[in-house]
Amino acid sequence: MxxxxxxxxxxxxxxxxxxxxxxxxxxxxxxxxxxxxxxxxxxxxxxxxxxxxxxxxxxxxxxxxxxxxxxxxxxxxxxxxxxxxxxxxxxxxxxxxxxxxxxxxxxxxxxxxxxxxxxxxxxxxxxxxxxxxxxxxxxxxxxxxxxxxxxxxxxxxxxxxxxHKGHSLSSEELRTVVHEAGAMIPEQHQNMLVGVLDLEHATVEDIMIPRNEINGLDVNDDWKQLVRQLANSPHSRLLLYRDTIDDALGFLNTRDLVRPLLKKQLTKASLLRSVRDIYFIPEGTPLSTQLLKFQASKERIGLVVDEYGDIQGLVTLEDILEEVVGDFTTDIVDDKHEEIIAQPDGSFLIEGGINLRDLNREMQLKFPTDGPKTLNGLVLEYLEEIPQGCLSLKLAGYHLEIVEVQDNMIKTIRILPHMKKRRDH
Known part of the structure; x- marks a missing residue:
């Protein structure tokens, strides 16, 4: 040096x-x-x-x-x-x-x-x-x-x-990544990606049409009435049953019946021959699993059954897809606008049988969905009894008024105007 x-x-x-x-x-x-x-x-x-x-x-x-x-x-x-x-x-x-x-x-x-x-x-x-x-x-x-x-x-x-396994992401971490993407991913695409992740947290009961709301045909009804129902049905698939939903025979594809119906060639025998086998869905099946099963079996509609085999409701492929992409126009008439009616004073009249997930999504609310699936069920669980008349209550931070009770069910509930907005926690 x-x-x-x-x-x-x-x-x-x-x-x-x-x-x-x-x-x-x-x-x-x-x-x-x-x-x-x-x-x-x-x-x-x-x-x-x-x-x-x-x-x-x-x-x-x-x-x-x-x-x-x-x-x-x-x-x-x-x-x-x-x-x-x-x-x-x-x-x-x-x-x-x-x-x-x-x-x-x-x-x-x-x-x-x-x-x-x-x-x-x-x-x-x-x-x-x-x-x-x-x-x-x-x-x-x-x-x-x-x-x-x-x-x-x-x-x-x-x-x-x-x-060393490298890096991996849980679904919750992936959800955070999607939300943090900001302008790199359009908001609509973010909602779709999060919707896919949410499928594993929801089951078929969360989106099914309850059995009392299933629109079907009773094969034992008067033939003219059956034909009238077929001609005026807005649905592409109808459940055919005998007397009660529990005795279901199968599904009808109304498109297959249009031509014989117009030509007046349809009979009760040909109607029964047109019935397609019922696809049954076990209660508690996650939506992500059911989507794959629909794809594998090439089915689009099925009946949800409990552990005893009793029919609980109906689920379609469109219902699951709407959980991902949001509401879209289908061949089934959408009556959600009738379940939520805005009032002049700013309050909202809600049909008691509305699905809680739909209500939360439509009005940006945060009612719990891990228990009862409908607003009626949630209120009844909270009250632990069937109300006999009008009643005001505060549930999950929201002020509600029971407006109408019928057939042991809460038919109409009012949500006060200042509670429509999403709560901040």
Missing amino acids: DAISTSTLFVILGVLIFISAYFSGSETGMMSVNPYRLKHQANENNKGAIRVTQLLKRPDRLIGLILIGNNLVNIAASAVATIIGMRLFGDVGILLATVVLTLVILIFAEVTPKTIAALHPERIAFPSSALLKPLLKILYPLVWLINQITNNLLRLLGVSAEQ
Whole structure:
């Protein structure tokens, strides 16, 4: 070192600090790169992304390489700085060199490059991987030795570097990612993505048409009445039953009956021959599961049955799809507008049998849906009795008035105007 001039030592020190900054920035950039964006870019044959992906398959080796390089450079820089300090200030220069070099490395070789790498990980990680990959091959024996020692220590702590699984997201975390996407994903598309995630949290009972509201045909009714119902039905599929829903015979596709109906060739015998087998759905089936079952079985409609085989309601493929994409026009008449009627005073008259999920979605409310599925059921559960007349109550933070009770059911409920808005928690 005595043969090297002080100015040259300053240049060497500057180069060593630059190399230290490179290793520090590379470490932060490699560990901060978005794994999902990285995977996408690797699939698009981005060479930098492919190199980074290969290096991150064994993060223990990558970190070992970077730390070896960084520590070697920092030790060399310390030695050079000590020599410079002694030449310029004598013995006091050792202490001075230590203090100054610590500040320089901290500012220029640690904080600054790591901050830049954290803000722009891809810009740092992709180019630096071009040097790190061949450097790993050159220093592999040393990296392997250090990894063996550290990995054995990790095994004592119950950690295995070889079993690194990478990054994965739960459904709740994915939901957060969708909401945080902001303008990158249109709001309508965000709602659809969240709707798909919500399917696993809802069951067929949450969206089914209750058995008392199923629109069907009683085969034992007067034939003229049956023909009139068929001709005026807004539904493409009707349930045919004998006397009661419990004695269901099957579904009718009204489109198949249009021609014989117009030609007056339809008879009760041909009507029964047109019946299609009933597709039964077990109670409690998640919507995500039922959607796949509908797809596999090529069915579009089914009856929900409980553990005793009793019919509880009806579910269609359209009902499940609307949970994802929202309401859309179908061949089935939508009567939701009749279930929620705005009043001049700003209040809303709600039909007691309305589905709570539909009510929450339509009016941006937050009634609990983990118990009863209808507003009538929720109020009855809260009161623990059937009200005999008009009654005011506060339920789930909302002020309600029972307007009409009929046949042991709450037919109409009023929601006061100031409670329509979504509550803030």
